[in-house]
Amino acid sequence: MRKLWTPLLCVLACGGEGPAASDGTTTGSTTTTTTTGTATTEGDATTTTADPGTTTSTPSTSDDSTTGSTTGSTTGATTVSTTDATTGVQECAGELPAHWIDGIDCGSEPQVQVHQYSADTWILRQSLCTSFEGPFMMLLFGSERALLLDTGDGGIPIDDIVHGLVDDWSQAHGGAPIELVVGNTHAHGDHVAGNDLFVGDANTSIVGVGEAAVRQFFGIDGWPEQIVQYDLGGRVLDIVPLPGHEKAHIAVYDPATGVVFTGDTLYPGRLYIKDFPAYVASIGRLVDHLADKEVCRVLGAHIEMTNTPGDDFEFMQPSHPDEHPLELELAHLLELRDAVEAMQEPVLEVHDDFIVYPL
Numbered sequence: 308m309r310k311l312w313t314p315l316l317c318v319l320a321c322g323g324e325g326p327a328a329s330d331g332t333t334t335g336s337t338t339t340t341t342t343t344g345t346a347t348t349e350g351d352a353t354t355t356t357a358d359p360g361t362t363t364s365t366p367s368t369s370d371d372s373t374t375g376s377t378t379g380s381t382t383g384a385t386t387v388s389t390t391d392a393t394t395g396v397q398e399c400a401g402e403l404p405a406h407w408i409d410g411i412d413c414g415s416e417p418q419v420q421v422h423q424y425s426a427d428t429w430i431l432r433q434s435l436c437t438s439f440e441g442p443f444m445m446l447l448f449g450s451e452r453a454l455l456l457d458t459g460d461g462g463i464p465i466d467d468i469v470h471g472l473v474d475d476w477s478q479a480h481g482g483a484p485i486e487l488v489v490g491n492t493h494a495h496g497d498h499v500a501g502n503d504l505f506v507g508d509a510n511t512s513i514v515g516v517g518e519a520a521v522r523q524f525f526g527i528d529g530w531p532e533q534i535v536q537y538d539l540g541g542r543v544l545d546i547v548p549l550p551g552h553e554k555a556h557i558a559v560y561d562p563a564t565g566v567v568f569t570g571d572t573l574y575p576g577r578l579y580i581k582d583f584p585a586y587v588a589s590i591g592r593l594v595d596h597l598a599d600k601e602v603c604r605v606l607g608a609h610i611e612m613t614n615t616p617g618d619d620f621e622f623m624q625p626s627h628p629d630e631h632p633l634e635l636e637l638a639h640l641l642e643l644r645d646a647v648e649a650m651q652e653p654v655l656e657v658h659d660d661f662i663v664y665p666l
């Protein structure tokens with residue numbers, strides 16, 4: 308069933324950086340590709356030279372250069388979004404690249420694209436040339452530790468890349484080493500394959516794979532109803548149990564950026580559901596938890612849709628021409644909740660920006 312739906316909330320929540328971003332309307336991002344050197348970061352304004360095998364993009368200075376003042380919506384010391392006083396349009400503070408690597412040119416495409424989303428947030432994408440899954444990985448910094456969410460599908464030097472980013476961040480913030488915490492949105496192989504590369508590394512902790520390990524690490528006694536907070540140092544994340552796609556799945560809500568990281572539970576693609584009742588309950592709990600929060604974007608771990616509404620790439624397709632943007636909005640989460648709650652029994656249901664796909 309095709310559900311015709313217009314993402315009106317996107318206009319309210321995220322200005323011009325919604326699903327239309329991939330058509331070239333995204334501004335303020337630059338992409339630099341080099342073949343040698345080491346990444347260096349200087350405060351928020353970054354001059355970045357990528358390690359071999361990576362593409363690095365960084366946000367430029369604010370693109371709010373139009374007339375009219377802006378008002379900020381802040382959580383703690385961080386601005387989540389700004390509202391242009393002239394247009395009334397709200398824009399999320401974080402920036403997404405104009406283009407993700409998409410497997411179309413494996414001769415020149417790096418193994419991992421490294422994108423700086425905000426001053427303390429990086430998004431990494433594994434090349435489709437190395438895995439048809441093309442998973443995304445997130446790196447979030449606080450003053451005391453950094454959390455890596457997912458390690459990819461293997462065959463990439465994710466440890467070297469992430470340690471490089473952590474070292475650069477530390478040097479740009481006084482030089483003291485900080486802890487790297489390696490965790491996962493869930494236990495599937497395309498998200499945990501790189502975990503072992505971090506074993507034994509200095510200043511590195513690994514959450515562990517599976518429900519028991521996740522519960523123990525984050526101190527979740529009442530799985531899956533209990534939502535806990537995890538402090539990176541001045542940046543407190545909400546860890547939300549989210550079984551359904553996989554029983555150890557979590558979502559992470561970051562008040563500092565207003566981003567909900569949803570792994571494989573919600574992304575522009577086929578939402579494989581293993582345990583349907585658990586999935587429906589999880590989505591409901593996540594929506595309820597976010598009811599009084601500011602949600603600027605919903606970022607999952609894959610892209611499997613094209614820019615044509617309701618159209619997905621073939622399973623295992625090695626390249627993604629005309630790929631849907633990564634970012635979704637709170638409205639998509641609400642649309643997903645309404646869809647699965649309305650089902651009398653689990654059925655495949657095609658929506659414009661995702662496909663409900665019970666197994």
Ligand SMILES: [Zn+2]
Binds near residue numbers: 440
């Ligand atoms: Zn996955």
